[in-house]
Amino acid sequence: MKRRDFIRLTGMGTLGLLFTGCGIFSDKAASPAVAAENAGSAAEGIKGKKILVAFFSRKGDNYEVGYIEKGNTHILADMIAEELPGADMFEIKTVKEYAADYRACTEEAKAEKEQDARLQLASKVENFQAYDIVFLGYPIWWSDLPMPVYTFMESYDWQGKTVIPFCTSAGDVMTGLEDRAIPRYARGAQVKLPGMGVSGKRVQEEPEGVRPQVKAWLNKLGYNH
Numbered sequence: 001m002k003r004r005d006f007i008r009l010t011g012m013g014t015l016g017l018l019f020t021g022c023g024i025f026s027d028k029a030a031s032p033a034v035a036a037e038n039a040g041s042a043a044e045g046i047k048g049k050k051i052l053v054a055f056f057s058r059k060g061d062n063y064e065v066g067y068i069e070k071g072n073t074h075i076l077a078d079m080i081a082e083e084l085p086g087a088d089m090f091e092i093k094t095v096k097e098y099a100a101d102y103r104a105c106t107e108e109a110k111a112e113k114e115q116d117a118r119l120q121l122a123s124k125v126e127n128f129q130a131y132d133i134v135f136l137g138y139p140i141w142w143s144d145l146p147m148p149v150y151t152f153m154e155s156y157d158w159q160g161k162t163v164i165p166f167c168t169s170a171g172d173v174m175t176g177l178e179d180r181a182i183p184r185y186a187r188g189a190q191v192k193l194p195g196m197g198v199s200g201k202r203v204q205e206e207p208e209g210v211r212p213q214v215k216a217w218l219n220k221l222g223y224n225h
């Protein structure tokens, strides 16, 4: 599904147009091919590196999947961590709970995006400075990263760390903002692309079909073991 269809189906037309105006919602920005162009050429292994898989994900009623007990991005994060022996996981959680109702949540998120809000997070990563590589996962919210992920990025010193983004959404895409937003808010981080963008519905309903894609992506990054 294309992002435009998502906007149409959820009645987000007005804000969608706004994104177009900002250049955020352009087809170029949404194209996974753009991220692929930035792929690191030299495959650098993960031997001896300390890895964190950090993710934000929401359970409850969601787009095209009904009520879910485990968020789509959470499932993808688990799959990535399973391929990276010794990796730690961290769930980015807000103090406030987002509405379980899908439409109510889209309204909350819309207001937060418009205010460029910084949500208070419920916990911090222990010993963050010890990590070399951070896989950072999130659902696409309003063609952007959810606001709590910005709080997360701003909460640490990222000097010397490599960040590899992954996300779920209505389609198999990234936001297209990763190469700019991550170094800007996770100051000092080096972003390694391509990230991985997968349809949340597919992750939720056909995880075994997504797993080989995860393996191939990690191989391409040189992060296979």
Ligand SMILES: Cc1cc2nc3c(=O)[nH]c(=O)nc-3n(C[C@H](O)[C@H](O)[C@H](O)COP(=O)(O)O)c2cc1C
Pocket (backbone or CB within 6 Å): 003, 006, 056, 057, 058, 059, 062, 063, 070, 071, 072, 073, 074, 102, 105, 106, 107, 109, 110, 138, 139, 140, 141, 142, 143, 144, 168, 169, 170, 171, 199, 200, 201
């Ligand atoms: C508040 C909100 C905003 C969303 N905005 C978008 C969007 O702009 N584009 C898109 O493709 N999907 C959008 N979605 C769909 C989610 O990205 C998708 O369902 C994702 O897989 C949810 O991941 P999670 O279960 O880990 O939270 C939105 C969903 C929510 C709840």
